[in-house]
Amino acid sequence: MRKNLITAFLMTIVTTVLLGVIYPLLVTGLARVIFREKADGQLLQANHQIVGSRIIGQPFVGPGYFHSRPSAAGNGYDAANSGGLNLGPTNKKLIDRVAADVATDQADNPNELVPVDLVTTSASGLDPHISPAAADFQVKRIGRVRGVGEEQLRTLIARHTEARQWGFLGEPRVNVLELNLDLDKKSSGK
Amino acid sequence: MTTNGWFQIIVFLLVIFALTKPLGVYMARVFNREKTFLDLLARPLERLVYRLTAVDEAHEMRWTEYAFAMLLFSAVSMILLYVIQRTQQFLPWNPQRFTAVGSDLAFNTAASFTTNTNWQNYSGETTMSYFTQMVGLAYHNFASAAVGIALAIAFIRGIARREKETIGNFWVDMTRTTLWILLPMCIVYSLVLVSQGVVQNLKPYDTVKLVEPQQVQRFGADGKPVLGQDGKPVMDTVTDQTIAQGPVASQEAIKMLGTNGGGFFNANSAHPFENPTPLSNFLQIVSIFLIPAGLTYTLGRMTGSQRHGWAVWGAMAVLFFAGIMTAYWAEARGNPLLHGVDQRAGVRQPGGNMEGKEVRFGIADSTLFATVTTDASCGAINSWHDSYTPLGGMVTLANIMLSEVVFGGVGAGLYGILIYVVLAVFIAGLMVGRTPEYLGKKIEAYDVKMAMLVGLVFPLVILALSAISSVKDFGTSSISNPGPHGLTQILYAFTSMAGNNGSAFGGLNGNTVWYNIAGAMTMLVGRFFMIIPMLAIAGNLARKKYVPASLGTFPVTTPLFSGLLVGVIVIIGALTFFPAVSLGPVLEHLLMQAGKTF
Numbered sequence: 001m002r003k004n005l006i007t008a009f010l011m012t013i014v015t016t017v018l019l020g021v022i023y024p025l026l027v028t029g030l031a032r033v034i035f036r037e038k039a040d041g042q043l044l045q046a047n048h049q050i051v052g053s054r055i056i057g058q059p060f061v062g063p064g065y066f067h068s069r070p071s072a073a074g075n076g077y078d079a080a081n082s083g084g085l086n087l088g089p090t091n092k093k094l095i096d097r098v099a100a101d102v103a104t105d106q107a108d109n110p111n112e113l114v115p116v117d118l119v120t121t122s123a124s125g126l127d128p129h130i131s132p133a134a135a136d137f138q139v140k141r142i143g144r145v146r147g148v149g150e151e152q153l154r155t156l157i158a159r160h161t162e163a164r165q166w167g168f169l170g171e172p173r174v175n176v177l178e179l180n181l182d183l184d185k186k187s188s189g190k
Numbered sequence: 191m192t193t194n195g196w197f198q199i200i201v202f203l204l205v206i207f208a209l210t211k212p213l214g215v216y217m218a219r220v221f222n223r224e225k226t227f228l229d230l231l232a233r234p235l236e237r238l239v240y241r242l243t244a245v246d247e248a249h250e251m252r253w254t255e256y257a258f259a260m261l262l263f264s265a266v267s268m269i270l271l272y273v274i275q276r277t278q279q280f281l282p283w284n285p286q287r288f289t290a291v292g293s294d295l296a297f298n299t300a301a302s303f304t305t306n307t308n309w310q311n312y313s314g315e316t317t318m319s320y321f322t323q324m325v326g327l328a329y330h331n332f333a334s335a336a337v338g339i340a341l342a343i344a345f346i347r348g349i350a351r352r353e354k355e356t357i358g359n360f361w362v363d364m365t366r367t368t369l370w371i372l373l374p375m376c377i378v379y380s381l382v383l384v385s386q387g388v389v390q391n392l393k394p395y396d397t398v399k400l401v402e403p404q405q406v407q408r409f410g411a412d413g414k415p416v417l418g419q420d421g422k423p424v425m426d427t428v429t430d431q432t433i434a435q436g437p438v439a440s441q442e443a444i445k446m447l448g449t450n451g452g453g454f455f456n457a458n459s460a461h462p463f464e465n466p467t468p469l470s471n472f473l474q475i476v477s478i479f480l481i482p483a484g485l486t487y488t489l490g491r492m493t494g495s496q497r498h499g500w501a502v503w504g505a506m507a508v509l510f511f512a513g514i515m516t517a518y519w520a521e522a523r524g525n526p527l528l529h530g531v532d533q534r535a536g537v538r539q540p541g542g543n544m545e546g547k548e549v550r551f552g553i554a555d556s557t558l559f560a561t562v563t564t565d566a567s568c569g570a571i572n573s574w575h576d577s578y579t580p581l582g583g584m585v586t587l588a589n590i591m592l593s594e595v596v597f598g599g600v601g602a603g604l605y606g607i608l609i610y611v612v613l614a615v616f617i618a619g620l621m622v623g624r625t626p627e628y629l630g631k632k633i634e635a636y637d638v639k640m641a642m643l644v645g646l647v648f649p650l651v652i653l654a655l656s657a658i659s660s661v662k663d664f665g666t667s668s669i670s671n672p673g674p675h676g677l678t679q680i681l682y683a684f685t686s687m688a689g690n691n692g693s694a695f696g697g698l699n700g701n702t703v704w705y706n707i708a709g710a711m712t713m714l715v716g717r718f719f720m721i722i723p724m725l726a727i728a729g730n731l732a733r734k735k736y737v738p739a740s741l742g743t744f745p746v747t748t749p750l751f752s753g754l755l756v757g758v759i760v761i762i763g764a765l766t767f768f769p770a771v772s773l774g775p776v777l778e779h780l781l782m783q784a785g786k787t788f
Contacts, residue, residue, distance in 0.1 A: 003244070004255070007361060008262035010243040012270055015368065018239075020329035023373065024440040027380045031390040031439060034381065039390045041435060041463065043398070050398045053433055055387055055462040059404050069549070073457075075406040080315055080395055080432040082457035084546045086576040086697030088671035089525050090778055092787040094545065094577075102530035113532035116524065120545040123460030123556075123573045129549040133532070133539035168197055170468025171540045171552035180401060 046181060053079075057128040058177050064145040066130070066138050066183070068176045069117055070101065073125025084123045108141040129173035132161050146187050156182060191522045192535050195554030199514055202472070202558060203507065206479050206597075210503065213480065214487020220370040221343045221363065222492070232369040239365050250356035253729025256344055257722055259360040260337060264718075267333055268304040272296050274326040275318075284319035285394035291317060294706040301710035303327055305717035306334035306599060308445075308452030308569055308692035309709060311701040315434035315455050320392055323454060328441040332376075335448025336367040338601030341721060342485055343367075343492075345605045348728025349629055350493045352736045357728050371481070372444065379477065380443035387466035390439040395432050403429045438463055446477040449599040451569030451692045459559070459572040460548055471551055471572060475559055478568045482597035485604045493629050497747035502607060505752040509596045509759065510565055513585050517557040520582035527787060546577030557582065564589035567599030569692025576671065576679065576695040580782060583695070584775035587682050590689040591771075592763040593648060599690065605724050607755075611746070612641045612727065614758040618744040627743050630736045637730060640723040647719045649766040651712055652684045656770065659684070664704040670697030673788030674781065678774035683709070688716035 031039040042054040052058055059077045060068050071077045072085035087094035101119040106112065118134040135157045143150045160179040164170055219226050226232075240247050251259065275291040278284060291299070295311055302309045308331075312318065318327065340363035347357045384390050408416045408424045415423040438454045442464055445452060459465040459474060483503065490499020522542045524533030535541035540552030547556045556573035563570050564586040575586045589596065595607035612628065616638050619626025626633040659665025659680045669676035679698040686693055687709050694700065700709065745751060 001258070004259045004262055007243050007245055008259070008266045011239075011245075011263060011361060011364075012267045014239055014242050015333060016267075016270070016325060016329050019332040019368070019373070020325035023376070024324045024328065024437045027377065027384075027440040028390050028392060028437055030377075030381060031384040035384045038387050039384050039439075040393070041389045041391075041396065041433060042387060043396065046401075050396065051401055052398045052431065053396075053462075055466050056431075056433055057462075058400055058402070058431060060402050061404065062402055065402055075428060076404065077431065080434045081313065082315065082434070082455050082461050083313065084457065084460070084574045084577065084696065086546065086574050086670060086695070088576060088673075088675035088697070088778075088788075089543065089545070089579050090527065090673060090675060090782050090787050091671045095527050095787050098528050098531065106530060114530060115539045116528070116531050116533045116541060117539065117544045117549050119528075119531060120547075123546050123548050123571070124455075124457035124462060126457070126462055127548050127550075128462055131539035131549055133536065136538065164194070165468040168194055168201070169472055170550050170555060172538065173549045177401065184401070 044177070044181070051181070052177050054175070054178065055128050057126045060176060060180055063141055065180050066135055066142065066176055067118070069127050069130060070119065070121045071125040071127075072121045077126060079126055082124050082126055084125060085121050105137070109137060112137070128175055128177060130176055132157065132172055132174055135174045135179070142183075148187050152186070156186065191518055192554065195518065198472075198554055199518070199558055202475060203510070205476055206483050209480060210483045210487050213484030214491060214499070217371065217484055217488045218491040220366055221488070226370065228370055228374060236365055236369055239369075243361070245361040245365075247359065247362050249359055251359050252355055253344075253348070253357050253725045256357055256360045257725045260341065260721070261718065263360075263364075264304050264337065267330065268300045271303060271326045271330055272300040274322055275299060278319045278322045281319065281321045283321040283324070283392055286319070288317060288319045294703050295701060298706040298710045301713050302692065303330035303450070303452060304334060305690050305713045306338055306448070306450055306567065306602065307687060307690040307713045307717070308450045309687050309694065309700070309713065310452055310692070311706060311709070313456035314453060315436075320436055323441060324437055327452060328444060331441065331444040331448050331450040331452065332368060332372055335372060335444065335450065335600045336364040338599055339367045339371070339481065339485070340364045340601070341725070342601035342604040345608055345724060345728045346489050346492045348731040349631065351732040353734070354732045357732050372448065375447055376440070376443040379447060379473075380439040382473065383439045383442055383470055386470035387462070388439040388442055388470065389435055389463045390437055391435055392437060393435055395434050397430050397432050400429055400431050403427055445570060446474045446568065447481065449478055449482070449566045449568040451563065453570065459570045465572055468550055468555060471555055471559065474570070475562050478562050478566045478570075479597045481600045482566055482603040485601070489604060495629055495747060498629065501747050501749070501752045502611070502755070504749065505755040506596045506607070508752070508756050509592070510561070513565060513589055513596070514558060514561045517561050517582045517585040518554060520579045520585070521553050521557050523579070525579060527782060527785065543577070543579050543582070546574030548572065560586050561589065563693060564691060565594065565596035565598070567594040567602055567690045567692075569686065571693050574696050575682070575693060576697045580675075580775040580779035583678065584771065586693065587678065587685060587771065587775065588763070590685045590691045591767045592759055594689050594691060595759060602690065606720070609641045609644050609724060610755060610759050610762075612637055613645070613762070614751070614755045615744060615746065617758060618754060622742065622744065624742045627737055627739070628746060630738065631731050631734045632737055637727050640727045643723045644720050645762060647715065648688055651688045651715055652681070653770060655684045655708055655712060656681045659704070664702065668699040668702055668705060670699065671788070674774050674778040675788070678778065681770055681774055684712055687712040690716050
């Protein structure tokens with residue numbers, strides 16, 4: 001009994017040092033050497049400042065940008081406060097919010113059904129992607145506001161569309177931040 | 191539902207099938223102390239650990255000593271986690287200068303991580319320092335997983351041994367689990383995750399300039415919008431985005447492999463830094479089932495009945511398929527209450543019920559993750575179960591209610607299903623009117639009583655505490671989705687904690703004194719009241735004589751046995767929980783079809 005109690009204490013200390021300190025520091029060191037950019041969060045530079053992470057979404061609501069999905073992280077896309085809204089499927093708040101967003105979105109595309117991901121919040125609140133359909137849906141508005149041809153915008157979307165990984169994993173998707181950065185390069189004005 | 195979606199699900203099950211044998215053989219070798227390719231590195235380390243901790247590796251324990259050692263270790267390491275959280279402001283690796291965690295929350299979290307539940311009433315990136323995450327929380331991911339596997343091995347020895355008083359040495363089993371299985375796998379796995387974009391660093395949070403600065407409403411301390419003199423809401427301009435960082439990959443690896451499930455970030459495996467690509471997602475789902483599936487083979491090998499191991503595997507696979515089919519179907523149909531929205535799956539969009547889901551995962555990968563994480567006692571999430579359609583959400587709830595024996599938690603899944611096996615064999619014995627036998631051991635009154643104790647404590651805790659919470663203000667005030675969904679939120683919370691799962695219908699505000707304390711108790715009861723009767727059975731079986739199989743023995747190696755096992759699991763679960771479930775998700779589904787909102 002006493003022997004097991006002593007071992008319990010010693011085992012906690014020894015395994016804490018091994019698994020809680022040595023292991024994560026070893027992985028940190030190896031990751032830093034082998035995949036430095038990935039380990040640091042894939043930060044993007046533009047105009048000599050860091051403008052975001054390639055895989056963390058940002059809010060875009062202006063008419064001249066491709067909009068990202070609604071976000072429930074903090075004030076929206078707060079990457080120090082991730083999370084979702086957790087509204088249930090029969091919650092009136094969810095139904096009303098989606099209806100309001102649909103009404104806004106349909107102003108530019110009358111009578112067209114809105115792709116579902118564009119009016120629903122993501123799980124992380126930081127979803128960097130929208131579906132290709134959601135990007136297509138916004139072409140008309142952006143073309144009008146920026147005075148850019150729709151064909152040019154579709155080419156841009158195609159360039160930033162990621163296919164399924166290994167041909168079958170996940171879903172096709174468009175990286176909104178990279179798409180909008182590229183859009184700003186092609187045409188100024190919002 | 192899409193062909194590609196089904197293809198991913200089939201590939202997933204095939205990968206698990208293919209890995210079951212190699213891993214199962216390896217684990218059996220580790221615990222039988224046979225030669226393995228890692229001996230060169232692990233054996234000297236093992237000897238060092240025993241020298242530092244005063245362990246006599248030749249010593250064999252009776253089940254009572256085994257249980258006692260396990261409880262002592264859990265208690266001591268739980269206290270350490272509590273202390274770390276309460277003193278994190280004085281400890282290193284705290285670049286965000288987080289203050290001490292409150293006492294009831296720290297108690298809840300300590301109980302949660304010690305019991306392999308990883309229920310989280312806190313948000314990682316706003317509460318826990320890097321030190322607490324690494325040394326406190328990630329450490330417990332290892333420790334609780336090692337304890338679980340050690341217990342499963344002890345149970346297997348109980349079945350396999352004949353006329354012996356002992357079932358192994360707890361310290362040796364958990365040390366070998368750590369050094370031969372968990373640690374080497376995690377080092378490789380965490381680096382693979384980094385290659386996909388999971389972050390691993392100790393730097394302070396980054397601040398970046400938003401491409402499009404945002405206007406946001408200012409809110410007062412009372413949570414209401416602040417109004418200017420003209421009566422319009424005051425707007426602030428946000429120009430920066432702060433991006434949380436941390437040693438995520440090293441924690442992510444053991445979080446999945448050890449079926450722990452506690453996210454580094456609040457959004458768990460939905461966060462792009464925890465689960466950036468469809469491949470990282472696939473690997474995470476595989477790593478939930480990996481060790482539990484392997485253990486079924488270890489069971490067969492160590493008890494000398496390989497076909498029994500596969501019969502158990504088969505029963506698990508059947509239940510897995512029933513779950514994923516229902517969940518995938520329900521979510522792919524979408525939400526009938528949304529209008530003007532295109533929810534059909536196509537080549538350019540995932541469609542379906544995308545509320546609370548990520549685009550890169552779509553419906554198939556989200557529902558596969560949700561099914562697997564609740565089949566096992568993992569509890570990590572890549573989409574919010576709270577926002578699932580009623581039937582999709584019901585699958586996740588029902589999976590936990592069936593005691594998470596579909597592959598299940600590491601170790602916990604195996605000893606959980608062995609309890610059901612004892613009951614199945616007992617029922618088969620009653621039907622043919624003979625004393626039931628299991629792999630050459632007579633199953634007698636004591637064993638069945640202990641199995642029933644496990645079977646009764648679990649629903650008792652869930653139903654009693656859910657009932658109290660759904661009639662008292664301190665319970666109902668945490669509900670965020672009114673109507674039948676609110677009952678489901680409460681029911682899910684206690685089911686998840688009693689089952690040591692840790693996933694949540696996340697809208698429920700769990701960070702209250704009631705949910706913190708009642709929840710911590712639920713988790714401790716759900717873990718240790720399951721383990722002790724289970725070890726008692728193991729100790730009792732080890733003492734018994736071997737009875738050779740005769741004509742009257744019900745074989746446990748056939749599809750008929752798998753079918754009976756599935757039947758016992760489903761019937762016990764259904765009889766216990768159907769009334770509660772019918773008032774929650776079933777009622778909500780019917781009302782949703784009728785167009786009702788709350």
